[in-house]
Amino acid sequence: MPENIIVEQSLKCTHCGENCAEETILVNGKSFCCEGCKLVYEILDENNLCTYYNLNNRPGISQKNQPKNRYGYLRDAALREKLISFSDGEKTTVNFRVPQVHCSSCIWLLENMSKLNKGIISSRVNFLKKEVSILFMEKEIQLAEVAELLANIGYPPEINLADEQAIKSKKDYSRWYKIGVAGFCFGNIMLLSFPEYLTGRSVLEPSFKLLFGYLNIALSLPVFFYSAAEFFKSAFYSLRQKFINIDVPIALGIAVMFIRSVTEIVLQTGPGYMDSMAALVFLMLVGRWFQNQTYHTLSFERDYKSYFPVAVTLLKNEEEQSIPLSKLKPGNRILVRNNEIIPADAVLLSGDANIDYSFVTGESQPVKITKGSTVFAGGKQCGSAIKVEVIKNVSQSYLTELWNNEIFSATDKEKHEPLINIISKYFTVAIILIAVGSALWWLPSDLHKALDAFTAVLIIACPCALALSSPFTLGHIVRVFGKNGFYLKNAAVVESIAKTTHLVFDKTGTITVAGGSQVVYEGDELNSQELIALKSLFSQSSHPLSAAIAQSIKAGEQASISSFSELAGKGIRGVSGEMEIKAGSAAFAGAVDNGNVKSSRVYVNINGRYKGVFSLNIQYREGLKEMLRTLSSEYELALVSGDNASEEKTLSTIFPVGSVLRFNYSPQDKLDFVKHLQSNRNKVLMVGDGLNDAGALKQSDTGISVSNNLNNFSPACDAILEGSNFQKLPLLIAYAKKSSVIIGISLVISLLYNAVGLSFAVQGLLSPVFAAVLMPLSSITVVAFVTVSVRVMAGRRGL
Amino acid sequence: MSAIFLLIGISLVVAVGFLIAFLWAVKTNQYEDDYTPSVRMLFNDTPPDNNEPTKPE
Secondary structure (H helix, E strand, O other): OHHHHHHHHOOEOOOOOOEOOOOOEEEOOEEEOOHHHHHHHHHHHHOOOOHHHHHOOOOOOOOOOOOOOOOHHHHOHHHHHHHEEEEOOOEEEEEEEOOOOOOHHHHHHHHOHHHOOOOEEEEEEEOOOOEEEEEEEOOOOOHHHHHHHHHHOOOOOEOOHHHHHHHHHOOOOHHHHHHHHHHHHHHHHHHHHHHHHHOOOOOOOHHHHHHHHHHHHHHHHHHHHHHOHHHHHHHHHHHHOOOOOOHHHHHHHHHHHHHHHHHHHHOOOOOOOHHHHHHHHHHHHHHHHHHHHHHHHHHHHHHHHOOOOOEEEEEEOOEEEEEEHHHOOOOOEEEEOOOOEOOOOEEEEEOOEEEEOHHHHOOOOOEEEOOOOEEOOOOEEOOOOEEEEEOOOOOHHHHHHHHOOHHHOOOOOOOOOOHHHHHHHHHHHHHHHHHHHHHHHHOOOOHHHHHHHHHHHHHHOOOHHHHHHHHHHHHHHHHHHHHOOEEEOOOHHHHHHHOOOEEEEEOOOOOEEOOOOOEEEEEOOOOHHHHHHHHHHHOOOOOHHHHHHHHHOOOOOOOOOEEEEEEOOOEEEEEEOOEEEEEEOHHHHOOOOOOOOOEEEEEEEEOOEEEEEEEEEOEEOOOHHHHHHHHHOOOEEEEEOOOOHHHHHHHHHHOOOOOEEEOOOOHHHHHHHHHHHHHOOOOEEEEEOOOOOHHHHHHOOEEEEEEOOOOOOOOOOOEEEEHHHHHHHHHHHHHHHHHHHHHHHHHHHHHHHHHHHHHHHHOOOOOHHHHHHHHHHHHHHHHHHHHHHHHHHHHHHOO | OOHHHHHHHHHHHHHHHHHHHHHHHHHOOOOOOOOHHHHHOOOOOOOOOOOOOOOOO
16 A cells, blocks of 8 residues: 555654654554653553544654753742642642643543552643643642653643742632622613613502512612622722722712612612613623733733843853843753843852842842852842852743832832822812712702713713723833833833933943954963963953953863952953953053054953953944934934043944044943933933943933843843844834824823713713713723724834 | 513522523633533543544554
């Protein structure tokens, strides 16, 4: 048969279906492409679980190149606490995220895990969420072993502690219950009130009227006391804090309708408004749910998709390699240089660790760490470079949290008060006054109308859409920025970018690229020992010039460097063996500066004697000139550089006429320069590399740090821009400016809804139910408008 | 007309039944995952070992 021939020519792995190109392992007449796939098959075969291969053809995932994750850290009691969702001392439930799940065979295998280990009682898969929930006996099998078992059968669980907590909190269904109860009562009350809608009051027999009335009261009790409880609670808490939030008018409206209806029915003066009350609560709850859902999507995107462009230096076979933070795995060994941040919890392998935990704890005194101890994510190394082995996954949300730590928000930056709070303060008070006013106006002539007007005003004026417009627009813009390699600390940064009047640039590493520059050494010849010492010294620092020089020196070995220090704006120094080395500016290294050279120069001084100078040809970023020209039409530009004025001539041709160029600026000078601009009420956007201009970045209204494939995650900045996207800066700023237009229009839309609704409501022409329909409708309009307009604007700019 | 009393009573009982069914469904996580159960019900309890693959080579 022809099929047989094809099969023989290219053997496919029984487990994963890939071609067995490199090697073929035969077991029981079945072929496997690698040891890993064979191992999984053997485990399944031993336990009579080969149905796995019958349900789907070759359902496995190739075990080639699968990193062997280690789960030993799950033995830690505190970690276990965080992961497990339930435990009664014997039986424990845990939820794992298993991204590898992809077909019905996966479901079958994972749900038959109890056959692999007696300790596992049962397991359930949620295919859509790619989660497996496992119930197991902790006496028989430990949590870490469960994770290892999963990994062994080809489904290594992805463990992220921030995630796990999210999984747990999602199990709150009270909103669903509330919506269900409200919907049920609303439907039945409406049914019972139906005769009232059709005709006048006289058709129904009084006995029916009474029965329907009391049934309505009975049905409205769960709505009022259960479903609507959250509005009352929220209103009560806000009033206790002498503050009126948006729930106060809503709670007031519901309460008035309920009490009024009960009195009408009991005194038999009318049919009441229980249908309106129930409909109102139902629709409001649905509206809240919708709003939460939108917020949730936004935060989800932020946490999972906007990985910072921060890179880490991976050590592999003694070679240094730059990899993105997102690729960092437990077990990796990385190099952490002076002033770099430790991206994930790790164990110290070698080097003098002097960790500054001020980002985490606020305590700025560095802590000495001994070899073999753990260093924690968020700490900053001060001193020579250290080697560490990562033991935990990088938690993106944890780093974002650190970034948003209050320590780094400049104290004098005005705090953005959430729009919803400002609205609540004045808006709600005004609305209550209008409601009371219109009720009083109608009261003498028409009691029914007065009540309608009162409640309709309270409901229609709910500023949900108003409050939604700003965070939703900004959230979308943050996402578009993230796609373009521009990462913001939080949404408020968009607003501060939009207000910019002055742009201040740093030179080295910001408008220049260090990577492509050629390094030339002039001066006394250096012997091999000195070369090794110099290479080692330069590789301690993360400054772009240091990195470029370290790369250029061809010396295989590494010498240990002691008493290393980096003086911002001056240079670096350290001791290697007998040599005390200083490298940096001319003055720092005790050399004479001959100004007129078109290069950045790093002077070297060994044991107090000037040795020579490394000069690097400066390469400006592509499209810099055009970019600056575009920017100069709208903004004042300035350049502050710590280097000498040798480049002034070139720079003055690149920078448009009228730009301020300043040289020989220390970090303090840069900060003062920004301060000076701000004192004239200018809004300053500073672009730097986050190393010797951290102070200025923090001082400026918006501090952007340009990342060049080096770990210079500086929490002092407000945004990180990938170096490769540098020329997009004018587009990005212009886009941020448009955000205020979008917010403005969506505010107008929601105000329009409110204004039109209010004008009908005060005349008593609007029923409260209609108001309750209109309200979520305005939120939906705003959300749709923002989503579409943000996309269109981004598309038009090619972002 | 007294039949209406009875009918309303019955209709309410039926409606409450549906409400309870809804609450029960939410509580037992049936809204969490609406795909996996459709696959799960097709698995045999004791799989025959020499089963033909579902898809031909």
